[in-house]
Amino acid sequence: MIEDDDRIRLSLTLALEDEGYTVHTAATAEEGLLRQQREPADTVLVDLMLPGIDGFQCIRELRRDDDVPIVVVSAREDTHDIVAALEAGADDYLVKPVAMKELSARLRALRRRARTGPAAPADQLRIGDLNVRAQAGEVLLRGQPLALTRTEFRLLCELAEHAGQVLSRQQLLERVWEYDFGDERLVDVHVGRLRQKIEDDPGTPARLVTVRGLGYKMPR
Amino acid sequence: MIEDDDRIRLSLTLALEDEGYTVHTAATAEEGLLRQQREPADTVLVDLMLPGIDGFQCIRELRRDDDVPIVVVSAREDTHDIVAALEAGADDYLVKPVAMKELSARLRALRRRARTGPAAPADQLRIGDLNVRAQAGEVLLRGQPLALTRTEFRLLCELAEHAGQVLSRQQLLERVWEYDFGDERLVDVHVGRLRQKIEDDPGTPARLVTVRGLGYKMPR
DNA sequence: GGCGATTTGTCACACAACTGTCACGGGTTC
DNA sequence: GAACCCGTGACAGTTGTGTGACAAATCGCC
Numbered sequence: 001m002i003e004d005d006d007r008i009r010l011s012l013t014l015a016l017e018d019e020g021y022t023v024h025t026a027a028t029a030e031e032g033l034l035r036q037q038r039e040p041a042d043t044v045l046v047d048l049m050l051p052g053i054d055g056f057q058c059i060r061e062l063r064r065d066d067d068v069p070i071v072v073v074s075a076r077e078d079t080h081d082i083v084a085a086l087e088a089g090a091d092d093y094l095v096k097p098v099a100m101k102e103l104s105a106r107l108r109a110l111r112r113r114a115r116t117g118p119a120a121p122a123d124q125l126r127i128g129d130l131n132v133r134a135q136a137g138e139v140l141l142r143g144q145p146l147a148l149t150r151t152e153f154r155l156l157c158e159l160a161e162h163a164g165q166v167l168s169r170q171q172l173l174e175r176v177w178e179y180d181f182g183d184e185r186l187v188d189v190h191v192g193r194l195r196q197k198i199e200d201d202p203g204t205p206a207r208l209v210t211v212r213g214l215g216y217k218m219p220r
Numbered sequence: 221m222i223e224d225d226d227r228i229r230l231s232l233t234l235a236l237e238d239e240g241y242t243v244h245t246a247a248t249a250e251e252g253l254l255r256q257q258r259e260p261a262d263t264v265l266v267d268l269m270l271p272g273i274d275g276f277q278c279i280r281e282l283r284r285d286d287d288v289p290i291v292v293v294s295a296r297e298d299t300h301d302i303v304a305a306l307e308a309g310a311d312d313y314l315v316k317p318v319a320m321k322e323l324s325a326r327l328r329a330l331r332r333r334a335r336t337g338p339a340a341p342a343d344q345l346r347i348g349d350l351n352v353r354a355q356a357g358e359v360l361l362r363g364q365p366l367a368l369t370r371t372e373f374r375l376l377c378e379l380a381e382h383a384g385q386v387l388s389r390q391q392l393l394e395r396v397w398e399y400d401f402g403d404e405r406l407v408d409v410h411v412g413r414l415r416q417k418i419e420d421d422p423g424t425p426a427r428l429v430t431v432r433g434l435g436y437k438m439p440r
Numbered sequence: 441g442g443c444g445a446t447t448t449g450t451c452a453c454a455c456a457a458c459t460g461t462c463a464c465g466g467g468t469t470c
Numbered sequence: 471g472a473a474c475c476c477g478t479g480a481c482a483g484t485t486g487t488g489t490g491a492c493a494a495a496t497c498g499c500c
Contacts, residue, residue, distance in 0.1 A: 086326060099299040101299055102299050104303075105302065113311055165356050188487065189450085370458080403461075405460095409459090432475070433475075
């Protein structure tokens with residue numbers, strides 16, 4: 001979030017964190033741009049009236065080398081500003097004061113749309129009530145952390161990252177184990193062990209399902 | 221554009237055509253959904269208050285088997301409605317009366333985002349109310365996933381890919397089974413099994429019909 | 441550096457699902 | 471009416487998957 005007003009920044013941050021987001025903040029465009037280069041967020045919220053580089057320029061800079069979803073949150077409600085911001089590369093535009101519910105819904109809609117795009121290696125994936133934090137190396141099921149082994153974790157990440165599509169045992173072997181040969185049954189065993197931990201009823205898997213003859217997948 | 225108010229529909233259509241869009245219109249959700257199935261548009265504008273099926277349901281139906289960008293244009297400005305529409309699957313929400321410039325800019329932004337979207341849109345085929353998703357390894361009938369076996373799946377893919385044209389048993393044997401000899405009756409059996417799953421009345425096939433003496437086909 | 445605990449990979453068995461063949465019967469064509 | 475085409479149920483053989491047991495490897499901890 002790039003926003004110079006301390007009060008707004010704080011209240012939005014708190015509200016977003018309540019929704020489960022991890023928020024990084026910056027008070028100026030310069031700071032925000034640098035930050036985005038160092039440790040990229042998967043979505044950017046930006047104000048238009050900023051000291052120094054203004055919001056429009058900031059959006060163009062962000063857009064220049066990044067496909068990250070950008071949402072403008074501004075007090076200016078002029079059609080002209082809205083059009084200019086969207087033309088600059090923003091994906092959405094909300095007028096302050098924003099209803100938190102609406103912001104949250106618009107973020108979800110945008111992220112849903114952006115996700116279907118080129119595999120963005122986001123460090124936090126949500127599949128249903130499963131929350132995979134790749135960087136933190138932890139997985140939360142309904143908010144409760146799970147004790148996964150390293151292999152289970154990597155397997156889950158791989159499946160979660162491609163939620164909705166089937167991954168063959170061969171693909172999983174290559175990506176999780178970095179084998180390009182070897183017994184495919186190995187995958188079965190680990191899938192079984194993973195299921196013991198992430199499924200409510202491991203006998204009838206719901207989160208990690210097998211597609212007979214093809215492989216495994218996690219439904220969206 | 222799905223919009224029941226004639227005046228709004230006309231004025232929006234004219235304005236959009238000025239911007240270079242080709243616009244198809246429908247006055248009801250039913251008509252719009254049918255239209256979208258027949259000759260899909262690449263973006264859908266939808267009103268919320270419609271006679272018959274309402275806007276929310278319409279969005280869900282559209283979204284069920286299509287990734288098309290959806291923009292809501294509604295007179296209702298309640299946060300609750302906005303959130304509900306976005307949750308149902310809409311990508312953006314504008315409150316009437318809309319500034320044409322803003323609508324246009326939002327459409328451009330959305331289309332820009334959507335285009336960078338689906339990694340491989342080619343692997344999703346739609347034949348009537350049947351939706352074949354190759355990469356997810358699943359087939360949806362009216363939005364409901366079907367449990368097909370590997371052979372059934374490949375058979376269906378082959379037929380769907382050439383919807384409208386007759387495939388001989390020989391061709392199917394070659395393409396699905398990779399046989400270049402063998403009993404052609406094998407195809408019959410699997411077609412029968414497939415019909416049990418995809419036909420409403422397997423006795424009188426509608427989606428997968430036989431062309432006596434030639435083979436099978438799926439009508440468009 | 442050693443030791444117990446955990447994790448990992450292999451194997452074998454059991455079971456369920458799928459496949460291909462066949463035979464019968466109804467319908468169609470000539 | 472005969473020849474042919476097609477749908478379908480039954481069935482046995484095959485394949486794919488889940489799972490428990492076990493030994494080797496690795497890890498964590500003094």
